[in-house]
Amino acid sequence: MRARKAIWINGVRTSLGINRGWGPKTPPILLFIAVMAPAVVISIMAVAAGNLEGLPSHDTYYEIISTLLVIFSAIIAPELLCSDRRDGVINLYLVRPLSPTDYVIGRWLAFLSVTLALAYLGQIVLFTGFVLAAEEPANYLRDNWLNVPRFLLAGLVVAIFTTTIPLTVSAFTTRRAYAAAFVIGLFIISVPVAGILTLCEEGRQLPIEPCRPPTGESAKWFALISLPDVPIHVNDLIFPEENSSEFAQLVAKLPSIIPITWYLLLTIGPGFVLWRRYSSISI
Amino acid sequence: MAPPIDVRSVSKWFGNVVAVNDVSLQVNSGITGLLGPNGAGKTTLLHMIAGLTRPSEGEVALLGEPVKDNPQLYHRIGFMSEHEAVYGFLTGREFVELAARLYGLEPLSLPVDRAIKLVGLTDVQNRTLSTYSRGMRQRMRLASTLVHDPEVLLLDEPLNGTDPRQRIEFQNLMRKLASEGRTILISSHILEEVELLAGSILLIVGGKLAASGDFRAIRAKLDERPYKVRIVCSDSRAMAAALVRLEAVDSVSLDAEGAVEMITRNLSDLQRSVPRLAQEQHIRLLRVEPLDESLESVFSYLVER
Amino acid sequence: MLVLLKISVRQLTSRSKLILILLMALLPIGMAALVSVTLNEDSTSNGEFISTLLDGLLIAGILPIVTMVLATASFGNELEDRTLSYIVMKPISRWLIVLPKLMASIIVGGLVLIASGVVATLLGASSFGAVLLVLDDNFQAAIAVGLALFAGVITYAAIFTWAGLVSTRAIAFALVYVFLWEGLISSFLGGVRYLSVRGYTLSILHGLDSKSFEPLGERVIEFPAGLVGAAVTTTVFFLLTVRRLRRMDIP
Numbered sequence: 001m002r003a004r005k006a007i008w009i010n011g012v013r014t015s016l017g018i019n020r021g022w023g024p025k026t027p028p029i030l031l032f033i034a035v036m037a038p039a040v041v042i043s044i045m046a047v048a049a050g051n052l053e054g055l056p057s058h059d060t061y062y063e064i065i066s067t068l069l070v071i072f073s074a075i076i077a078p079e080l081l082c083s084d085r086r087d088g089v090i091n092l093y094l095v096r097p098l099s100p101t102d103y104v105i106g107r108w109l110a111f112l113s114v115t116l117a118l119a120y121l122g123q124i125v126l127f128t129g130f131v132l133a134a135e136e137p138a139n140y141l142r143d144n145w146l147n148v149p150r151f152l153l154a155g156l157v158v159a160i161f162t163t164t165i166p167l168t169v170s171a172f173t174t175r176r177a178y179a180a181a182f183v184i185g186l187f188i189i190s191v192p193v194a195g196i197l198t199l200c201e202e203g204r205q206l207p208i209e210p211c212r213p214p215t216g217e218s219a220k221w222f223a224l225i226s227l228p229d230v231p232i233h234v235n236d237l238i239f240p241e242e243n244s245s246e247f248a249q250l251v252a253k254l255p256s257i258i259p260i261t262w263y264l265l266l267t268i269g270p271g272f273v274l275w276r277r278y279s280s281i282s283i
Numbered sequence: 284m285a286p287p288i289d290v291r292s293v294s295k296w297f298g299n300v301v302a303v304n305d306v307s308l309q310v311n312s313g314i315t316g317l318l319g320p321n322g323a324g325k326t327t328l329l330h331m332i333a334g335l336t337r338p339s340e341g342e343v344a345l346l347g348e349p350v351k352d353n354p355q356l357y358h359r360i361g362f363m364s365e366h367e368a369v370y371g372f373l374t375g376r377e378f379v380e381l382a383a384r385l386y387g388l389e390p391l392s393l394p395v396d397r398a399i400k401l402v403g404l405t406d407v408q409n410r411t412l413s414t415y416s417r418g419m420r421q422r423m424r425l426a427s428t429l430v431h432d433p434e435v436l437l438l439d440e441p442l443n444g445t446d447p448r449q450r451i452e453f454q455n456l457m458r459k460l461a462s463e464g465r466t467i468l469i470s471s472h473i474l475e476e477v478e479l480l481a482g483s484i485l486l487i488v489g490g491k492l493a494a495s496g497d498f499r500a501i502r503a504k505l506d507e508r509p510y511k512v513r514i515v516c517s518d519s520r521a522m523a524a525a526l527v528r529l530e531a532v533d534s535v536s537l538d539a540e541g542a543v544e545m546i547t548r549n550l551s552d553l554q555r556s557v558p559r560l561a562q563e564q565h566i567r568l569l570r571v572e573p574l575d576e577s578l579e580s581v582f583s584y585l586v587e588r
Numbered sequence: 589m590l591v592l593l594k595i596s597v598r599q600l601t602s603r604s605k606l607i608l609i610l611l612m613a614l615l616p617i618g619m620a621a622l623v624s625v626t627l628n629e630d631s632t633s634n635g636e637f638i639s640t641l642l643d644g645l646l647i648a649g650i651l652p653i654v655t656m657v658l659a660t661a662s663f664g665n666e667l668e669d670r671t672l673s674y675i676v677m678k679p680i681s682r683w684l685i686v687l688p689k690l691m692a693s694i695i696v697g698g699l700v701l702i703a704s705g706v707v708a709t710l711l712g713a714s715s716f717g718a719v720l721l722v723l724d725d726n727f728q729a730a731i732a733v734g735l736a737l738f739a740g741v742i743t744y745a746a747i748f749t750w751a752g753l754v755s756t757r758a759i760a761f762a763l764v765y766v767f768l769w770e771g772l773i774s775s776f777l778g779g780v781r782y783l784s785v786r787g788y789t790l791s792i793l794h795g796l797d798s799k800s801f802e803p804l805g806e807r808v809i810e811f812p813a814g815l816v817g818a819a820v821t822t823t824v825f826f827l828l829t830v831r832r833l834r835r836m837d838i839p
Contacts, residue, residue, distance in 0.1 A: 027760040034768055071767050075760040177664060177759035178605075181657045184763055185612065188653070192644035196619045196637075335673060335838040352834065357679045366670035366839075372598060384591045385678040427674075 003098045004106050011110020015076045031072040032118065038064050039122035043129020052130055058151045059239035061126060062119065062158050066228040067188070069115065069162045074183035076114070077166035078176035080107050086174035090281065100278040104171075108274070112163045119155040127151075154235040160267055161231040168270035171277040187227045194226035198250060223250040224262050233259035285347040286311050287435055287466035288332060293341030295327050302327040304490040305341075310468055314461045316481030317470040324490040325470045326365060326439055332468070333362045333437050345435055358386065361433035363424055365440040365470075371413035375404055375423045378412055382427035398430040399423075401456060417444030425453075429460075436460065436467045442476055454480050509533055510550050514543040515570035516561065525560045529553070544574070589688050592675065596692035599665065600658050609657070609697075612650050613704035616641055620711040637712055639803065642733065646705055647789050651740050652766040654701060658693035659748035660758040663829075667756065667839065676838050683830045690749050690826065698741040705733040729800040736793035743785045743818045746825040753832050781809050788818040 012018075017025035039061065046052050056064060084090040090103070127148065134140035165186070170179040198219040224230070226247055233251045236243045237260070243249070251259055288310035295303040303324040319325045330336040332343055334350035334357075343350045346359055369378060379395050388394050399408050402422040412420060421444050428436065442450055450473075457480055461467050471477050477484065478498070486494040516522050523543050527535045531552035535545045547553045550573075561568045619641055666672040675685055713726045747765075751758035766786075774780035774787070781787030791814025794804045808814070 027757065027764060030764055030768075034772075067767065067772070071763055075757075075763060175665075175668075176757075177660055178657065180759045180763060181653055182608065184767070185608075185649075185653045188767065189612070189615065189645065189649045192640050192649060193615065193619060195640045195644060196623055330837070333677060335677065337835065337837065354681060355679045357677050360677070362673065362677050364670070364673050366673075368669045368671050370595065370599070370671065370674075372602075373595075381591060381595065382674070382678075385675070385680060387679065 004102050007098070007103055007106030008110045008113070011080055011107045012114055014079055015111055015114040027075050028072070031068060031075070035065050035068045035072065035118050036122055036125065039125040039129075043125055043133075046129050046133035050133060050135070052133060057130075057241070058123060058126060058147045058154075059235065059241045059243070061123060061151070062154055062235055063229075063232050063243075063245070065119070065122060066158065066162075066232060069118065069158065070187045070228055071184065072118065073111075073115065073162040073166040074180045074187070077111060077163070077183070078170040078173075078179035080111055081167060081170040082174050082176045082179055100281050101275060104167075104274060104278040108163060108167055108271075111167060112159055115159040115163050116155060119159050120152065123151040123155060150238050154231075154238050157234050157238075157263070158231040161263065164267050164271050164274065165227075168274040168277075171274050190225050190227040191229075194223055194229075194247065197222035197225065198246065220250040220253045223247040224259070227266075230259070230263050230266055234263045285344065287346055288468060289344040289347075290328075290332060291342045291344075293328070293331055293338045293343060295324075295331060295336065295339050301490055303331070303338075303487075306487070306490075306492045307341075308485055308492055308495060310466060310485075312461070312464055312466045313483075314457055314467045314469060314481045316477035316484040317468055317487065318472075318474065318477060318484055319487035319493075321472075323487045325487050328487060329437055329439050329468070329470050333360070335362075358431065359434045360437065361428040361431070361435070362437045363428045363439060363441055365443065367417065367420060367424070367443065369412045369420055369424065372411060374409050374411050375399070375415065375419075375426075376408040378423060379408075379427045379430055383430045386431040388431060394430050394432070398426040401429060402426045403452065418446055418449050421445055422449065434465055436465060438467070439470045440472065441469060442471060442473050450476055509546045509548050510553075511574035512545055512547060512550075512553065513538070513570070513572050513574050514545070514557065514568065515540075516543065517567040517569070518564070519543050521564050522560065522566050525564055526557075529556055529560075531556065542570075589680075589684050592685065593688035593691055596662060596689050597696060600661060600692055600696050605657070609654050609700055612654055613700045615650065616646050616704050616708040617711065619645065620708040624711060624714070641708065641712070642705070642793075643790065643804070646701075646708070646737070647740065647793075648771065648786055650704070651701055651737060651789070652744055652762075652770075652785070655693065655697045655741055655744040656748045656759060656762040656766070658697045659690075659745040660752035660762060662689040662693050662749050662752055664752035664756070664758050667753070670839050672838050676833070682833045683826075686749070686826065686829045686833060690745055690829070693745045693749065694742055697745065698738050701737050701741055702734045705737045706730045709733045725797075725800070729797050732793055732796035732800070735796060736789050739792050739815075739818050740785060740789035743788060743822050746822040746829075747785070750825045750829040750832065753829055753836070781807075782813060782817065785818070785821065788814040788821070790814075792818065 016028050038056075042055055042061075046055055049055075130144070131137045131140055166179070166183045169183050169186075170176075173179050173182075223246075224233075229245075229247050229251075232243070233248065236248055236252070237256055243252075286309040288308075290306060290308045293303060293306050294301065306324075306328060317325050317329065327336060331338050332345070332350070334343070334345075334353070337351065345356055348356055350356060370381075373381065376395065376399065379398055380391055383391050383395050383398075396405075399405050402425050404419060404422055404426065407415070407419065412423065415423065421441065425438075425441060428438070442453060445453060454476065457467060457469070469477065469481065481498075483496050484494075484498050485492060514522060519537055519541050523535045523537060523545075526532050526543065526545055529552075531547050531549040533546040533548060535543060538544050557571060558568070560566075620637075623637075663672070666675070709730045710726060713729065748758065748762050751762055755761060769780065770784040770786045774784055781791075787809050790804055791808045791811055794801045794808045795811025795814060798805065809817075
C-alpha cells in the first residue's frame, strides 16, 4: 500500500515539476496559468458587470480549456512514463513489492489527480465569482447549487479522457518529445478533420439557418471524430443548457447512448492497452 | 617550449556547485593517468581540456594554442568521451569514415583501414554498430578517435566494457602510441591498469588537484602517512613483542593468518631494525611486504584526507 | 558538410518517424479527396476549404507538428544520446555544423509537406467530384501553397532547431508556442500575428495568389511583413543556434 502511495506522490511531483529545476517546472506553471486565466477573467467580468448575462458558464468552461488541458497532458504525461523506461528506472520500481499494474495505476491516478485539480480549481473560481457577482448571493447559491455536482462530474469526465490517452501513447515510446507530438497531433488535428467532414455549405444565413453539411446525414457521425469534443458531448448530457457549437448540434441528433459509448471506448480501450503494455514488461 | 597540455588556474562552477576548483597542471608527452573518485571533477576537467566545456575561470592551452573557439586545433586532438552511445544505424567502418571525413582526410581508405586494424576489428567492420558488443563498440570508438593520427589523445574511461584480454591489447596500443611521441591523458577508475600504464598521474579530489607526478614518488612524499607492513615469520608472537618496543613502530597486530601487521612512520628505521630483531630472537623471516604501495591505497588515503 | 547532412537526414528518417509523418501528410490529401467526392456538385465551399483544410489542418496543425518533431530532434536527440561530441570535436566551423542539421529537417519536412499541400490543393480544385476551391489558376494556387508551406517549414525549423539545442524540453516549449501563442492568444490579440510563423505563412500564401485565397484577406498581415518576418526570424534563430553551439557545454 505504501509503495503504491509512493508511486502516486512521486507521480504528482513529477507532473508539477516539484523539487526540480526551472526546466521541468515551467511548462506546468505556464499551462496552469493558461487554464486558470479564463476562469479568473470571466469571474472578474461577472463581478464588474454585476450580472452573468452573456458570459460563459460552468457548462462551457471545459470547452474553453479543453485544448489547454490536452496540451498540458501531452507535455506532462510522457514525463511520467517515458523517462522511467528510458533510463531503466522502471526495473528498480518493479523489483520492489510492486507489480507493473500497481506502477501504471499509480501513475494514472497521479496524473488524474493533477488534471482534476486543474479542472476543478477553475470551476471553483468561476462559481465563487458568480456568487459574488450575483445581486443576492444567497439566492444565487440556492438556485444554482446543482451546478457544483454537475461540474464535478463533468470535470471527472474530461480529466479521465485527457489522462488516459496521453499516458497510453507515452507507454509506446521512450522519447518524451515524440509522445507529446503524437498526442497533440492526434487531438489537435482531429478537430479540423472533423470540421472538414462536417463542412457547412456557403450561402446559408447565420444564425437562423442551421448548418447543412454536404456530407448529409452522416455528418453527425463525423463530428465524433473531433477528439477534444468527445468528453464535451458527454458533459452536454450532464448540463441542461444547450451547447450551441456546431459539433454539439450535430451530435445532439444522435441518441445519447452513442456519445457515451464512444467516450467509454476511447477511455476504457486505451486504458486496457496501457495496462496490457505494462503487465507484459519483464525486468 | 609549451607543454602539450597546459591548464592554468582553471575553475568551473555550475550554479552553486564548484566542480573544478583552481586547478593548474601540465601534461607532457607519454601516458598520464587522471584519477579521482566519482564526482571529483575528472570528466569536467577533461571536457575543459578538450574544449567541450568552457571554464568559468582560467585558461586551457593545447599544443601551445588556446582551446577555446579554435576548432582547427581538433585536427591534432583525439577525444573519446565516457558516453558509449554511437550511431547504431552506421556500420563500424562508416562510423570511422564519418570521423575521417569530418577531419578532412583524403583519401579515406588508408587511414580508416589503419585505424580499424589498430583496434583489431577488420573482420566486423561492415556490421552495424547496433550489433556490436560493448567492448567492440569501445574499440571502434577508439578507432574513430585515432583515425587522424592525433598528437594529443584525451580518453575518458576508455576501458569501460572491455575484457581483460582487450585491456592488455589496449595497454600495448597505448604504449606504442606514446612511444611515437604522443601525449596521452587517460581518465580511469581502473587503478591497476593506470598503475601499469601511466608514468605519472594526476589525482583530482573534490575538484582540486590533490597530487601529481609518479605515484610512487607521491606515496613516498606523504611522510605523515604511516606505512603498513606485513611480516610472515616463524614466530609471529615473538616478533610482535620485539617490534612493539621499537620507537619507529606505531602499532602491531596479528592478522587472521597469523602474520604480523604493523604500522610505522619510519620505513628506513624499520628496514634496519627488522633483520636485527629477527637475528636476536632467532626468528626466521619468510616474507616482508609493504601493504599499501599500490595506487589504490595512495588514492584512498588522499580521498579520505 | 554533405556528410553531416546525410547523417542528419538518416537520423531523422527512422521507420516509425517516417510512417507517422507520411500519415500526417496524407491526411489533407485524403480529406480533400473525400470531401470533393461527397460534396454536392453545385456547392462551392471556398472559404471553408481554405480556412479549415489549408489553414486549420495543414498550416496551423500539421506544418508545426511535423516540423517540431523533426527540427527539435536534430540536436535534441544528439544531446539526449550524448553523441554531440562526435560532431563538435572536429575542425569544422560551428555554423557548418548547424546548417546541415537545419537543412535536414527542412528537406525531410519540406518535401513531405509541400507534396501534401500541393496535391490537396489540386485535388480540391480539380473537376473530379465537386469543386471545393474555385481558383483563378489551379497551378498558381498550388505553387503558392507549396511556397508558403516551404517558407513555414524553414522558419519553424530554424526556431525549433534552436529550441532542441537549448532545452531538453524543446517540444514542450514548441507546443506551448504554437498552440498557446500562435493559436489561442493570437485569436484574441491580432497583433500577435506579426510575431507568429503561422501569420507569416498565411500572409505569404495570400500574397502569392490573393485572388484564389481572397477569403484569407481579412485576417492576414501584409505580404511584405510576412516575408520580412519569416526571413528575419529564420536568420535570427540560425545565428542564435550557432552562438549557442559555440558557447554551450557539450555533454
